[in-house]
Amino acid sequence: MKLPDKSIAMEEVVAQIPDGATVLVGGFGVPGTPFALLRELARQGQRDLVLVKNDANEAGMGIDHLIAGGQVRKLIVTHLGLNANAIAAMNEGRMEVEFCAQGILAERIRAGGAGLGAILTDIGIDTELAQGKQVVEMNGRPMLVEPALRGDVALVHAARADCFGNLAYAATARNFNPLMAMAATRVIAETEELLPLGGIDPDAAESPGAFIDHVVKLDEISEEYGIVRR
């Protein structure tokens, strides 16, 4: 018996993302952002996308290419303060923005990846983030119902992958990637290093390949992945 090979070319796999797709995108700042997949998505030009990401990257980087190209209908995000273009798109009504508390975004995605319907939490219950949300009482305390979040597609970045899609991450490039890698109908992982089967020790497979649909090897680590000099 042998595990299947899921490696695929960048252009071919991104072409499978339709207009209107909900796309989960890994990364917190630069680390863990799948810059190459995002560039190809910007090049192919799919439209009406709903993006789910911790942050909006910085101007001229990552999902900013999609926002600048008018490809993003809605962004679900925790913070976009480092990207003036994203703030302008929000303020001018070119892009709908839904803010979510950071750990609650993580848990909504985790719930989506775990086949659950929602989570209950008191986070944000005294803030305007609670507006419009269903409240239920649990153990005598009011809790917000935060719906699970799944993507049609997830774009994640791994440091290392084998061709079955077992993934390993580097340092703070984990962030939302392991959660998103479980939470979409079609999970696409780009990887800095693509190894043969057995190349990732079973103890080191942080995302099991059974969750992953496609693996794309990066030809190069472009400048976007590098150190940001401020």
Added chain:
Amino acid sequence: MSDARSRMVARAAREIAPGMVVNLGIGLPTKVVNHLPADFPVCLHSENGLTGIGPTLPPERADRNLIDAGGAYVSTIPGSAFFDSAVSFALVRSGRLDLTLLGAFEVAQNGDLANWKIPGKFSPGAGGAIELAQKARRVVVMTTHCDRKGNPKLLETCSLPLTAKARVARIYTDMAVVDVTAQGFALVELAEGISETEIREATGAPLALPQGDIPRF
């Protein structure tokens, strides 16, 4: 940094007790580490997925995959751990986080905190601030006592959207150390050179004074 600000940062560093798990907000709070001895036993948490934050590194020595939540290139120390965002906030929400030091736009006399949104001007999203402010075991604010226009930031009630309700225990400013008590703001210490009149005028709510001499920092 002005002298008053550096004394505030040095004073706030004494909040951190040996053995604590601590999250330092972006900006001034991250600077308190400069006032801790190198061998001080504390676990610093960064919400992007790191416990055991080591020294900040210059670009030429940085690891492109290793930043803190503010985007600064940091390092690991012996015993550091990496984890995903769900684990990171599980730590925050479950009571494992002993202390957070946060910035503020406004703090109310009941401990309400507003630090994430100025409607119509600045609404970048709260990131992890709501969970930090709502769930850290102790929430301490570091801020200038007044905003850039000289308006008080310590108020009877917050006018801006809240980050968390009634969670701030203490405020360190460039003018004073102020506790939030059941009766409202109580002055703990005054910065050198600040008079009782000045601190009352700079505070937008009643301020109880300590008995006897006011300690200075």
